[in-house]
Amino acid sequence: MTVKRYTEMAYTKADDMLFGNAKYPVKTKLGLEVGAGYVTAEVNYAPRPDTGQSKEKLVSEYRRLTTDIMARAVQIGFPSISLETEHVQQMTNNPTWGGEIAHVQKTIIEEYNEEYGIKCALRHTPGDIREERDYLALIGPKYDLLMESFEAVADGGADFLSIETMGGKEVLDYAILRNDMPGLIYSIGCLGSIDMTMIWQDIAKIAQKKGVIPAGDTDCSQANTAMFIAGGLLDKNLAHTLAIIARTISAARTLCGYEAGAKGPGKDCGYENTIVKSIAGVPIAQEGKSATCAHADVMGNLTMQCCDLWSNESVEYHGEFGGTSVQCWAQTLSMDAALMNVALNTGNGKLLRDMMMLSDRYRDPQGYILAYDNAWKVGNAIAKNGNDLYLRAKAAAAETVNLLNASKAEGKLQMSRFETNALADAEKAINALTDETDKFMSDMLAKYKSEIAVFKPEENYKF
Amino acid sequence: MDVDPSKILIRYNVQKEKAQTPEELAAEQYPKTEPAKSVYRAIFEGEEDDVVEGLKKAIDAGANAIKLIDDMLMPGMKVVTDLYDEGIIFLPNVMMSADAMLAGIEFCKEKSGSAPTPKGKVVCHVAEGDVHDIGKTIVAALLRAAGYEVVDLGRDVPVDEVVAAVKAEKPMMITGTALMTTTMYAFKEINDRLLEAGIKVPFQCGGGAVNQDFVETYELGVYGEEAAHAPQMADMILAGKGLEQLKDNFHMH
Ligand code: B12
Numbered sequence: 001m002t003v004k005r006y007t008e009m010a011y012t013k014a015d016d017m018l019f020g021n022a023k024y025p026v027k028t029k030l031g032l033e034v035g036a037g038y039v040t041a042e043v044n045y046a047p048r049p050d051t052g053q054s055k056e057k058l059v060s061e062y063r064r065l066t067t068d069i070m071a072r073a074v075q076i077g078f079p080s081i082s083l084e085t086e087h088v089q090q091m092t093n094n095p096t097w098g099g100e101i102a103h104v105q106k107t108i109i110e111e112y113n114e115e116y117g118i119k120c121a122l123r124h125t126p127g128d129i130r131e132e133r134d135y136l137a138l139i140g141p142k143y144d145l146l147m148e149s150f151e152a153v154a155d156g157g158a159d160f161l162s163i164e165t166m167g168g169k170e171v172l173d174y175a176i177l178r179n180d181m182p183g184l185i186y187s188i189g190c191l192g193s194i195d196m197t198m199i200w201q202d203i204a205k206i207a208q209k210k211g212v213i214p215a216g217d218t219d220c221s222q223a224n225t226a227m228f229i230a231g232g233l234l235d236k237n238l239a240h241t242l243a244i245i246a247r248t249i250s251a252a253r254t255l256c257g258y259e260a261g262a263k264g265p266g267k268d269c270g271y272e273n274t275i276v277k278s279i280a281g282v283p284i285a286q287e288g289k290s291a292t293c294a295h296a297d298v299m300g301n302l303t304m305q306c307c308d309l310w311s312n313e314s315v316e317y318h319g320e321f322g323g324t325s326v327q328c329w330a331q332t333l334s335m336d337a338a339l340m341n342v343a344l345n346t347g348n349g350k351l352l353r354d355m356m357m358l359s360d361r362y363r364d365p366q367g368y369i370l371a372y373d374n375a376w377k378v379g380n381a382i383a384k385n386g387n388d389l390y391l392r393a394k395a396a397a398a399e400t401v402n403l404l405n406a407s408k409a410e411g412k413l414q415m416s417r418f419e420t421n422a423l424a425d426a427e428k429a430i431n432a433l434t435d436e437t438d439k440f441m442s443d444m445l446a447k448y449k450s451e452i453a454v455f456k457p458e459e460n461y462k463f
Numbered sequence: 464m465d466v467d468p469s470k471i472l473i474r475y476n477v478q479k480e481k482a483q484t485p486e487e488l489a490a491e492q493y494p495k496t497e498p499a500k501s502v503y504r505a506i507f508e509g510e511e512d513d514v515v516e517g518l519k520k521a522i523d524a525g526a527n528a529i530k531l532i533d534d535m536l537m538p539g540m541k542v543v544t545d546l547y548d549e550g551i552i553f554l555p556n557v558m559m560s561a562d563a564m565l566a567g568i569e570f571c572k573e574k575s576g577s578a579p580t581p582k583g584k585v586v587c588h589v590a591e592g593d594v595h596d597i598g599k600t601i602v603a604a605l606l607r608a609a610g611y612e613v614v615d616l617g618r619d620v621p622v623d624e625v626v627a628a629v630k631a632e633k634p635m636m637i638t639g640t641a642l643m644t645t646t647m648y649a650f651k652e653i654n655d656r657l658l659e660a661g662i663k664v665p666f667q668c669g670g671g672a673v674n675q676d677f678v679e680t681y682e683l684g685v686y687g688e689e690a691a692h693a694p695q696m697a698d699m700i701l702a703g704k705g706l707e708q709l710k711d712n713f714h715m716h
Contacts, residue, residue, distance in 0.1 A: 049645040088645070089592075131594065133619050173597060177604070179555040225597060229554075233476040236547060237554040237601070237690075316644065354464045362468035412468055414477045417484070418553060 003260050007386035010281025014376035017306045018349050019340050023281025026263050028159040031119040032080050034265045035283030035308040039340045041333035042082040042285050042309040043069050045326045046316050055097045065317045065326045066105045070112040072327040078334040080119035092126040092149045099152030106157025124158035128166045135454040136170050150206045160215035162267050167195025170454050172222045181429035186444040188222045188249045189393020194461050196256040204261025217257040218270030219250035239422030244366040248396040251275035252382045268311035278379035285309035290332050299367040302360035305353045368413045374403050390437040401427045485552045492542040506539040509559030511566040528575035537610050540564045561608035581612040583635040586628050589618035590649040595642035598670050601690040609694035626656045640670035647672050654681035675716045685709045
């Protein structure tokens with residue numbers, strides 16, 4: 001696959017971006033179109049811990065939960081549904097397990113499609129197993145095993161192939177606890193992008209060969225780590241102004257998947273996806289208020305603003321008063337989707353979008369920057385520097401700082417002194433960065449090779 | 464369309480902020496005399512070179528290098544960790560201050576040719592099968608910052624290895640981190656193996672997946688909700704508190 005860097009925006013203006021609508025929709029064999037004028041729920045789930053002991057137990061768990069979801073979807077009258085299976089490690093390490101589970105799930109989904117005409121999709125997300133106990137092993141036998149897993153789930157019937165890759169994580173884990181801005185740009189924007197560019201060409205090849213859709217990645221391992229360390233308003237582990245800089249840099253990284261052949265829908269936990277969509281025009285999954293079963297964050301409504309699939313991130317399969325957990329969340333998500341689809345069908349889409357966006361826009365610096373108008377501006381800064389991985393990551397960081405600084409005049413986004421101080425330090429660090437990519441890359445290589453014992457640049461990034 | 468945010472949300476972090484800056488609050492705690500004052504400030508600012516500079520001056524003036532660890536470095540670091548506990552400064556400041564303090568300890572060790580006696584030893588690990596190690600790294604850093612020696616076994620640590628390390632290192636306390644419901648059961652196994660061997664060391668367990676109800680199901684377990692609870696618990700053990708008192712204190716739910 002050839003890699004084509006984005007240097008222009010898919011959307012010429014931010015206001016054109018809207019949930020349920022993507023410039024380049026995708027369509028599954030069971031009739032689900034994503035980004036073609038409506039929003040669909042994407043249900044996520046995890047097997048109960050004790051079912052991981054054998055393939056038989058896991059297969060039976062996924063059979064039951066898939067049937068539960070489909071049954072609820074037709075009982076309540078939902079026109080479409082997507083299911084995402086994020087692998088537990090055993091399923092990726094043993095490609096036949098993942099393959100068989102995909103097959104069992106797809107068979108059930110097809111039966112419902114045939115009987116009721118409900119439009120469906122199945123996403124499989126193998127785990128990024130490319131690591132040894134103490135360090136990343138991005139290239140080598142584990143890479144090959146991971147590719148086998150993708151082939152197996154595609155053979156089994158997965159419509160969308162996804163993954164949450166971990167390139168650069170060994171440097172991010174170190175940098176993020178030290179407010180290290182060059183480290184964030186290097187780990188996410190450079191190392192992460194290099195790894196994604198490599199792996200997504202291969203995933204896209206497999207997808208093409210098998211006739212399925214290479215969907216997309218998320219910077220879960222880095223930007224979400226930053227978001228979780230930053231935590232709630234009163235947590236003191238990381239300034240939220242830095243967490244959002246990590247996030248905007250991650251948009252430049254997640255974009256690499258689409259440059260290497262991915263088509264969307266992007267993965268739910270990529271909170272960078274609104275930025276990515278503004279550049280690439282691909283459909284995206286998002287999560288927020290209906291993923292509180294999986295995590296807490298400060299922007300539950302805003303993330304709906306431009307979503308095409310609407311996800312609950314993950315819930316353990318078990319009983320609730322309202323049915324099994326997957327049925328409850330499938331219903332919640334689908335009801336959210338129904339409301340968005342009413343808005344689209346009555347000409348009120350943009351009104352609802354703006355209401356959802358405004359409910360979180362001033363809650364936190366993260367929501368402020370991810371609000372679609374600002375997200376678009378960050379996207380534009382990335383696209384303008386699109387051909388250079390380092391410069392576009394740096395541009396994303398610089399634009400984020402500019403937007404946050406500019407917000408002070410308006411006075412609606414209140415920032416604590418911690419947040420403004422961290423922002424000022426970040427600004428200083430960004431201004432001090434070189435414009436020469438080669439120099440940056442060699443400086444960082446030398447620095448982190450000496451400071452981080454588990455950083456293995458030659459083996460993992462072919463330096 | 465826009466909204467007046469004060470009608471729909473409250474930025475409690477902004478509202479609760481103290482009038483004084485962290486720098487001012489830290490300075491209130493500095494000693495009056497030099498070079499101690501500069502060492503405290505250098506630790507707060509995370510400036511390794513300035514820490515060493517100040518220590519040099521103190522040693523030149525006749526101070527005992529090893530005693531400086533307890534007299535200047537530890538109390539200087541305590542200013543920082545207290546401000547973190549009070550929610551006044553952020554974790555990266557603590558990390559950078561701890562790095563500066565540790566550089567100071569190394570310098571004192573070199574100068575004196577001897578090693579200080581640490582407050583106590585703690586074995587830290589992430590549960591078998593689990594690679595989520597940032598919480599553990601924070602816990603280890605805060606313990607070190609509080610003057611404890613940390614044996615960091617890393618992530619995805621087999622039960623056998625934890626048990627062997629506890630037998631070999633004889634720590635005053637163990638910490639375990641798990642972020643997955645599938646991996647936290649290893650804590651129970653470690654508990655059983657230690658009890659079998661007649662070892663009764665308090666075992667503080669935390670991390671996203673872990674909750675108090677689960678930790679209460681095994682004897683040695685004490686639930687740790689926030690990383691800052693690890694040095695707090697170590698301090699309580701040093702002060703002679705037993706398992707039941709620890710549970711009383713940390714089982715808040
Ligand atoms: C970042 C992250 C990752 C990163 C980890 C990077 C790293 N170096 O740690 C990566 C990308 C590698 C990753 C991988 C996976 N992840 Co993950 N990950 C997360 C995420 C988004 C944030 C975790 C985090 O770092 N939080 C911040 C830290 C600071 O918090 P913390 O560790 O809890 O620590 C705090 C306290 O708990 C406390 N603490 C911690 N330990 C201790 C100990 C003591 C003694 C004390 C006192 C206090 C204490 O101190 C800290 C600060 O106060 C969570 C989401 C979530 N909801 O938590 C998912 C999550 C944990 N991951 C999950 C999953 C499923 C996975 C994968 C299996 C995905 C896959 N399919 O491959 C793999 C697991 C691989 C493996 N074998 O472990 C699930 C787990 C679900 C479950 N079964 O329970 C979660 C909950 C996401 C979800 N909602 O589905 N993940």
